[in-house]
Amino acid sequence: MTSRLQSRTLRIDPDRCSGHMSCVRVCPVEAIRAWHGKAEMLSGRCIDCGLCIRVCKSGAITPRQGSMPDLKRFRHTVAIPSPALYAQFGRDVTPAQIIAALKRVGFDEVADMTPACEAVLLSIQRMVQERRSEGPLISPHCPTVVRLIQVRHPSLLPLLAPVETPQEVMAQAIRTHRAKVLGLRRDQIAIFHITPCPAKASDLKYHTHHQASQLDGAVAISQIYGEVKRALASRESDMGNVQNGVSGPCLGWALVGGQGGSIETGNSIAVGGLESVIRTLEDIENGKLHDVDYVECRSCREGCVDGCLTVENLYEARNKLVHLIRRRGSQIDPTSPSVRDLTERSDLILSKPVEPRPSQTLDSDRARAIEKMQRMEDLCARLPGIDCAACGAPTCRAFAEDVVQGRVEEASCPLMLQQRLRKTVADLSAILDQLPRPPGGGEGEGKS
C-alpha cells in the first residue's frame, strides 16, 4: 500500500499504543489512522498541534526531541526562552531568577526576548495601520496555525503578516553582535530556544519562512524543568547581575490576546484553540469579519502558556503572567534603543511569501482528482455514515478517501463487511432453497 511515514515532529511508539483511537478522532486534519490496531501517521499532513499527545491515554505519542545539547561543545551558548517559561516555577519566582537559574544550568548567556517581541509587535502595528486591502491581517506566530493555513486554507496565506518570529529575530541579532564582540566565528555560537511546544521545535528544521533557521536547536520546557528547578533551589539568593528586564508585552506574547493588548489597532480579535481557530479561518474565507483588522490565532486555547511541553498547572501559570503583566504594564516603549535597533533590521520583514502545502489533494492531475471525488461520494452514500472509526479512520468520509486512494480495502469497514456476509448467507440460503432435497435427508421445507 502507500508509504506510511510518521510525522516529522511526533513519534508514535507502536509498543505502547493500545489502539483506543482517541488520537485518530481528535486530529483536526485527519492525519492519523489505526488500520492494524495501532496508530500511524499519514505523511505530510501533521500540523504539529500536539492534540494527540494530550489525549493519548497510554503515552505512546511523544515529540521527536533530541537529548539535552552538550553545551560544552560550543564556544558560546545562548538560551532564548519562550516567555511561557517565566510562567512556570510558581508565583514567587521572578523571570530574573529563572534567567539566573538557566545560566547555572550551563548556558553562557540567556537572552530575554523583550526587544524582539516589541520590535515585531511594532512592525505588526504599522502593517495593520497601513493596510488598505480586504480582509484582516493574521498573526503568523503560532507555527501550527501557519501550517493549518498552508494545508487547509491556502487562500488565506496572503493575509499572514509577513513578520519573522521574535525568537528568530533575537537569535539573528545576538549571533551577529556576539560574533563581533567576542571575536568568534558565527558557527562557534550555539543558540537554543526553550520551547513550550513541539511545533516551535520543528519550526527550526522545517522553517516555514525561510531556508535556514537562526536557532541551532530547541529544548522543551519539560525537558529542562527539573534542572532549572534544582538550580533555583540550590542558590536562590544568588541573582548575579541579571536585570529584571522581561517586559509586559514580552510576557503577553505567551497568552492569547497578549499581542493585541500591546499594539494599537482598530479592531483586533484573539482566538485560542484549534477548533475556534478553524471556525474563524472559515469565516474569514467566507468573506465575513471584514470589520476586523488583526486576528491573533493560537493553536493552544490559552496561548503558548498552554503548550503541551509545559509543566505547571495551566491556570496557575496563566495567572502568574497576568499578574506580572499588570505590574509591568503592557505598553511598548518605541524609543528604547534595543527595540529601535531591531525594528530597523531588514530581516524582521519576510521577503518570501509562505507557500501552500496542499496535502489534502486527491490527485495532482485535476481530472483524476474529480473522478476520485465522485468515487468517494458514491462510496460515502453506501457507507453507514456513523463515523464509528472501527475501520481505523476517524470518519466514514476519511475511510472513503482511504479506499479511493488505495490505502485500504472496502471490506475494512466492519459494517459493510457484515452487510456483505448477511447478503452472501441470504443468497446461499436462497440457492439451497431451490435445490431438490437430497434423498433420505435434509431438513426444513423443500420446494415441490
Next chain:
Amino acid sequence: MSFTREFEIVGGDFASAGRVSTEIKAMLRGIGYPPDVIRRTAIASYEAEMNTVMYARRGSVRLGLEPGVIHLVFADEGPGIPDIGLAMQEGFSTATDEMRERGFGAGMGLPNIQRNADRLEITSEVGRGTRLDITVLTDEEAGR
C-alpha cells in the same frame, strides 16, 4: 470526468448556516483547485447559502465540476426577487432588523456573488422562488 453532488439548505436555520459552503470548500480543496479559485467560489457559495437561509423556506444547491468549470446552482422555495436589477445594486437589502442584529443582510449578497463569480444568472418568480446559476472558471491550463 464530471462530478455532481446536491445539498439541502433549511430556511431560517441560522445556527448551521454556512455548513454547506464549508463542505463544498473541503471538496474543492480535495480536487486541488488554486487558492484563488477556492476563495472566490467559497465567498459566492457562502453568500448564496446565506440568502437562502435568510429568505427562503427551503432550498438546495447542486455542485457540478467539469474540466475548467465549477458550477453552483442554488434553487429555493421562497419569496422571489421582484426587481433583480435593484437587488443587484450595492447596498440594497430587504433584511429584517433581526437579521441585521445578527450581523446578516449588510446588502452585499448578490453584487458580492457577481464580483467573485465569472458568470451569474438569476431567474426568479415572485411568490415561488429564486434560482442562481453561478459559474467559476478554474483556469485549467494554469492550474495544472
